[in-house]
Amino acid sequence: MKKKSVTSHDVARLAGVSQSAVSRTFSPDAKVSDKTRKKVMEAARQLGYRPNTIARSLITRSSRTIAVVVYSLENPFYSYMLEKASRFFKQQGYHLLLFSASSSDGFDDVLDDILRSQVEGILMLAITLNDDQAALVCDYGIPVVIINRTVDYAGISQVACDNFQGGYWAGRHLVSLGHRRIAYLSGLVDSSTDIQRRAGFVEGLASMGAALHDSGIGHYQYTSACQATRLLFASTTPPDALFAANDLMAIAAMEVIQSEFCLKVPEDVSVIGFDDVPMAAWPSHSLTTLQQPVQTMIMRATELLLAQIDQPDTPPQQITLPVTPMLRGSVRRPSGDVNDT
Incomplete structure (x- = not known):
């Protein structure tokens, strides 16, 4: 019925x-x-x-506006991504309207404001949607693309990198360099990115006959990462290598390791990050990291969103892009030929 x-x-x-x-x-x-x-x-x-008048207005009255929803711009990766997105959409004659959620899963906080703004599409940067929220957005008829998060809902387009493979490479690489007390510094433990990076890292360690020595939680934030690093290195058996789930936490960890514990990176401790934000390549950091293809991610997300705006029947897509290891000075040099692929 x-x-x-x-x-x-x-x-x-x-x-x-x-x-x-x-x-x-x-x-x-x-x-x-x-x-x-x-x-x-x-x-x-x-x-x-479902207020159908909103969906109709999106069809009959073009606002040429895209809503961008973010949780935090403290992570320079998202500032960098937002800049790229603005340029791509501007080339297509659209401008962005920024909405800030109160948490990584705080989409409900801004949904009402988005609906009243008559945007033509929604671009979500590192915001987590649950199934009910995803279904609600689809019911409103507003095209949505999520970047750098995944949701188990077929009706939402998603563009992300291969987080698992990045973590897997980091685990194998650190073991191949002779490290044995290898720790993981997580971001938001319930986010898809952190779950996938940690799972890949643990499996990469296991594939080399190693196991995770210790872990901390840095919430993808500088201050939290500093505190988590202090706890890890105050241990009687501190790590000799650290994989951080993003570059901001990796840089925070290196500063604590060197300035507060008087250890050298990479002679005493190797550090790997994730994202490859511009500051990762600064000589003062020289951070080995996993590069997310920001330009390609934004381009694919833009294409998906505009296609769904122009042709509402366009099927959603889930796109996963490869990451690239960027080898710099924050990890020790290999003692010989190793295979960590």
Whole structure:
């Protein structure tokens, strides 16, 4: 039996407001009090109401605007990616509208604002969607592409790098250099990127007959990574090598290792990062890392999003791109010929 469609009148009854108040809530230029808006949005969520007027306006009125949702720009990787995205979309005649979520899974925080902004598509940088959120966005009819996260939902386009393979290479490479007390500095432990990088790293170690010596949590942030590094190296058996789940944490770790524990990188401790942000190549860091193909990731994501805007029936795609090891001065030199591929 076909499910009865929920109307604005149903929402009005549940929210205890007039039907016109519901219409104003979902009209970008209309005025409505915050109290009324909250009541209407909560009722709409409970009933599963989909304001079709928004989807129609996206078809009949082109705003030439793309919503970009980010969690934090502290990580220079996302600042770099945002710059590239802005240039790509500008070439196509679009401009970006930035929305900042309060957490890596805080898409609900900004969804209402996005809907009222009449954007034509949504680009998500390192924001985690659950299945319900993904289904909700699809129901609204707004094209979405996620970059650098994956979600187990076939209706959402996703562009990411091969995080598992990057972690796998890092594990094998550190063992091949003679390290035995190898630690992992994680980011956000429930994010798809961290789960995949850690899994690849552990498997890479195992393939060389080694195991993870210790681990810490740096939340992909500089300050948290510094504290996690202090705890790791205050141990009676500190690591002799460290793989950090992004470059920002790797750089933080190197500064703590050298300035607070008076150890040398790479003579005493080898460090590998992930991303290859521009500062990783600075001589003061010379960080060995896994390079994500930012230019290609943005280009593919842009193409996907614009294709879905122009042709709403365009099927979503899940694209995984390879990473490239960038060998620099933060890891010790191999003692002989090794195969760590």
